[in-house]
Amino acid sequence: MYIHLLVLTFCGLRNLVSGSTFSPARPPAIPLAVKSPYMNTWLEVGNDGGSGGVLPGYWPGPQPGPVAGSNGAVTAWTGFITVDGSSSTWMGAANVNGVVPPSVTQTSLEYTSTRSTFIMNVAGKVSMNVTFLSPVTPNDIRRQSVTGSYLSVTVAAIDGGSHSVRLYVDTSAEWTSIHNSDTAQWSYSVDNGVANHKYWRQTQSEFNADYPDDAAHWGYWYWSTAATSSMTYQSGSDVNVRGNFLNNGVLPNTQDTNYRPISDNWPVFGFANALGNVGSSPVETLYTIVHAQQNAIYFDSANGDVGVPSLWTSYWNSDLDMVGFFYNDFRNMASLSEATDSQFAGDSIAAGGQDYLTITSLSARQAFAAVQLCRTDAKPYLFLKEISTDGNIQTVDVLYPAMPIFLYSNPILVKYLLDPLFENQEAGKFPQAYAMHDLGANYPRAIGHPSGDGAEYMPLEECGNMIITTLAYAQRAQDTGYLSQHYSILKQWTSYLVQEALVPENQLSTDDFQGQLANQTNLALKGIIAIQAMSEIASKTGNGADATNYSNIAHDYIGKWHEMAVVTDANPPHTNLDYQDDSSHGLLYNLYADRLLGLNLVPQAIYDMQSAFYPTVAETYGVPLDTRNVFTKSDWQMWTAAIASHSTKTIFISLLAKWINETPTNRAFTDLYNTQTGDFAGGQFIARPVVGGHFALLALNGAPTAASGK
Numbered sequence: 001m002y003i004h005l006l007v008l009t010f011c012g013l014r015n016l017v018s019g020s021t022f023s024p025a026r027p028p029a030i031p032l033a034v035k036s037p038y039m040n041t042w043l044e045v046g047n048d049g050g051s052g053g054v055l056p057g058y059w060p061g062p063q064p065g066p067v068a069g070s071n072g073a074v075t076a077w078t079g080f081i082t083v084d085g086s087s088s089t090w091m092g093a094a095n096v097n098g099v100v101p102p103s104v105t106q107t108s109l110e111y112t113s114t115r116s117t118f119i120m121n122v123a124g125k126v127s128m129n130v131t132f133l134s135p136v137t138p139n140d141i142r143r144q145s146v147t148g149s150y151l152s153v154t155v156a157a158i159d160g161g162s163h164s165v166r167l168y169v170d171t172s173a174e175w176t177s178i179h180n181s182d183t184a185q186w187s188y189s190v191d192n193g194v195a196n197h198k199y200w201r202q203t204q205s206e207f208n209a210d211y212p213d214d215a216a217h218w219g220y221w222y223w224s225t226a227a228t229s230s231m232t233y234q235s236g237s238d239v240n241v242r243g244n245f246l247n248n249g250v251l252p253n254t255q256d257t258n259y260r261p262i263s264d265n266w267p268v269f270g271f272a273n274a275l276g277n278v279g280s281s282p283v284e285t286l287y288t289i290v291h292a293q294q295n296a297i298y299f300d301s302a303n304g305d306v307g308v309p310s311l312w313t314s315y316w317n318s319d320l321d322m323v324g325f326f327y328n329d330f331r332n333m334a335s336l337s338e339a340t341d342s343q344f345a346g347d348s349i350a351a352g353g354q355d356y357l358t359i360t361s362l363s364a365r366q367a368f369a370a371v372q373l374c375r376t377d378a379k380p381y382l383f384l385k386e387i388s389t390d391g392n393i394q395t396v397d398v399l400y401p402a403m404p405i406f407l408y409s410n411p412i413l414v415k416y417l418l419d420p421l422f423e424n425q426e427a428g429k430f431p432q433a434y435a436m437h438d439l440g441a442n443y444p445r446a447i448g449h450p451s452g453d454g455a456e457y458m459p460l461e462e463c464g465n466m467i468i469t470t471l472a473y474a475q476r477a478q479d480t481g482y483l484s485q486h487y488s489i490l491k492q493w494t495s496y497l498v499q500e501a502l503v504p505e506n507q508l509s510t511d512d513f514q515g516q517l518a519n520q521t522n523l524a525l526k527g528i529i530a531i532q533a534m535s536e537i538a539s540k541t542g543n544g545a546d547a548t549n550y551s552n553i554a555h556d557y558i559g560k561w562h563e564m565a566v567v568t569d570a571n572p573p574h575t576n577l578d579y580q581d582d583s584s585h586g587l588l589y590n591l592y593a594d595r596l597l598g599l600n601l602v603p604q605a606i607y608d609m610q611s612a613f614y615p616t617v618a619e620t621y622g623v624p625l626d627t628r629n630v631f632t633k634s635d636w637q638m639w640t641a642a643i644a645s646h647s648t649k650t651i652f653i654s655l656l657a658k659w660i661n662e663t664p665t666n667r668a669f670t671d672l673y674n675t676q677t678g679d680f681a682g683g684q685f686i687a688r689p690v691v692g693g694h695f696a697l698l699a700l701n702g703a704p705t706a707a708s709g710k
């Protein structure tokens with residue numbers, strides 16, 4: 001009892017639900033295998049239809065969906081364990097001819113930036129540690145390029161005895177396509193000591209993917225484990241393969257060669273492991289799931305249309321070489337991921353406390369799984385998918401909010417994101433004076449917009465984003481050459497801003513779900529900050545006259561902006577949402593760029609004024625984005641928090657952490673929600689890269705305190 005009280009006192013973030021504890025929080029959904037836009041399998045948790053956070057008894061699903069609980073598309077993943085002859089389910093919701101093995105008892109779920117760990121108790125006899133590790137190794141690009149995820153299952157006796165244990169796991173052909181009428185094909189092989197079930201969509205269609213369900217129509221899945229003498233395997237119908245394990249404890253080492261549609265006697269790919277008598281020493285069994293695409297992106301590059309290979313093809317000659325490396329590299333990947341965990345945790349706690357770590361650690365895998373490392377010849381690229389909202393590729397106003405995690409964890413990744421945008425536009429493939437909104441409407445087809453239109457019209461937004469992001473990268477990486485290389489087009493975009501930024505015409509900002517508006521205060525501020533950023537770029541690259549000119553313009557504009565933007569007679573005073581409406585307000589998140597770049601263009605009084613204002617309009621789960629409704633954006637809240645006073649920062653962070661614990665949403669971290677109910681707001685924004693923006697506090701580490709040329 002005493003110990004129980006201590007737990008409640010010192011671990012206030014642990015909730016007791018369904019007997020399982022949650023640490024650091026009960027998330028809306030928990031990442032399982034989350035490593036690329038096409039490997040995005042989560043367990044839904046929230047009350048809108050999720051499992052409550054318990055692994056057995058519920059199907060994992062691909063995000064953004066359609067998923068289990070909605071219309072039934074799942075990435076089936078089944079786990080059974082047999083202890084002293086008695087079988088139970090530890091993952092999935094398999095029904096084998098009416099037999100549903102009872103669920104093991106889950107005692108806890110813990111997540112870090114790279115792994116989700118479920119602890120199970122099996123009849124008081126053995127405990128299981130089921131860990132899903134999706135490595136995040138930003139400074140080891142070779143390892144980061146592998147589109148694979150680990151499942152480690154450790155079993156140990158907990159009652160002082162020893163028990164006969166058999167373990168079973170399968171994946172299904174549902175991983176190959178969200179359309180159950182599609183025909184799957186599969187094979188089995190042993191290579192490098194690793195046993196592989198390989199399965200794929202029989203009709204491969206390179207560079208085609210579904211929107212909005214985000215499934216690739218090409219590539220090969222590898223579901224693997226160690227080829228040991230105690231391992232048996234089988235491919236076949238779900239009922240047959242699972243039934244063999246439940247009835248016999250082993251699989252017959254046979255392959256079903258009747259390739260067929262996914263829902264025709266549901267093909268599954270099983271492994272069984274006889275662990276023998278397990279005592280108190282833990283016995284680990286390791287599995288991997290890999291999605292291998294030789295070519296990943298179709299790109300209208302400086303050299304014309306090319307298929308861009310996945311970056312891992314630079315390091316391994318074949319799918320199987322990569323899969324074998326990945327399987328056998330587990331110890332290294334795990335220790336590098338632990339290093340990532342402890343770096344992100346240490347920095348998050350220092351910057352914003354435990355609540356902030358609750359937010360960042362749920363965001364890391366989601367952000368990294370929305371991008372793919374690719375290359376042409378020796379040149380790496382990082383392609384970004386605007387998952388769930390349009391499916392555009394390299395959307396500039398999505399790359400911009402996502403930027404903090406990349407800038408913080410390895411700035412070179414920001415260059416790899418920007419490069420394809422520069423390359424396409426500098427080759428003259430976008431005939432407008434302003435910067436392009438995206439590199440193509442449908443990921444993975446980076447075909448640009450050679451006609452100059454066809455994309456969302458956000459000219460001011462994207463010119464500002466490109467200039468600010470480019471300088472942020474160059475400062476952190478000390479890569480002035482990059483600024484010189486792109487000086488001409490950056491100057492072209494600055495000319496656009498000089499004309500348009502101070503009094504923005506009626507247009508969209510990145511928050512397009514709020515509609516168009518003239519004279520947007522926050523949008524104007526971005527444009528003006530970007531002009532000052534260009535002054536800094538000019539100064540660094542020896543363009544002294546431009547540096548002076550742009551700095552003069554930016555300072556002139558910021559004075560005029562102040563006149564139109566600040567509602568001095570409000571109580572407390574604040575900036576407006578648009579110049580002509582002094583009853584309006586909004587998150588002034590673009591102010592963050594002034595700090596990020598160390599420009600000191602905007603007077604400290606503006607920061608202080610906004611910090612004093614936000615708490616007065618906070619709702620249950622956050623501060624509304626603006627006065628048009630009670631919706632908010634999690635990313636923009638963290639951008640705003642990063643530059644707020646300590647007490648206001650704490651309010652933003654604690655309300656978002658509270659939202660994570662309590663939201664009824666049951667999908668991968670939505671960045672758009674209702675601040676009063678915690679539920680979805682308007683559309684569902686699922687599994688988007690912009691959660692990388694939750695690292696806004698950390699991206700300020702190493703920001704210049706005062707740029708040169710002041």
Ligand SMILES: *[C@@H]1O[C@H](CO)[C@@H](O)[C@H](O)[C@H]1NC(C)=O
Nearest residue numbers: 117119129130131152154334
């Ligand atoms: C479970 O296993 C993972 C590694 O696979 C480890 O990091 C974690 O500490 C373990 N958790 C417990 C509670 O034993």
Ligand SMILES: *[C@@H]1O[C@H](CO)[C@@H](O)[C@H](O)[C@H]1NC(C)=O
Nearest residue numbers: 494495498545546549550553
């Ligand atoms: C300053 O920049 C503006 C906008 O690009 C340009 O029109 C103007 O000619 C420049 N002035 C000087 C002195 O370079």
Ligand SMILES: *[C@@H]1O[C@H](CO)[C@@H](O)[C@H](O)[C@H]1NC(C)=O
Nearest residue numbers: 503504506518519564579580
């Ligand atoms: C935008 O602001 C300018 C400058 O204050 C003003 O002249 C103009 O009328 C405003 N536009 C709208 C649509 O209110």
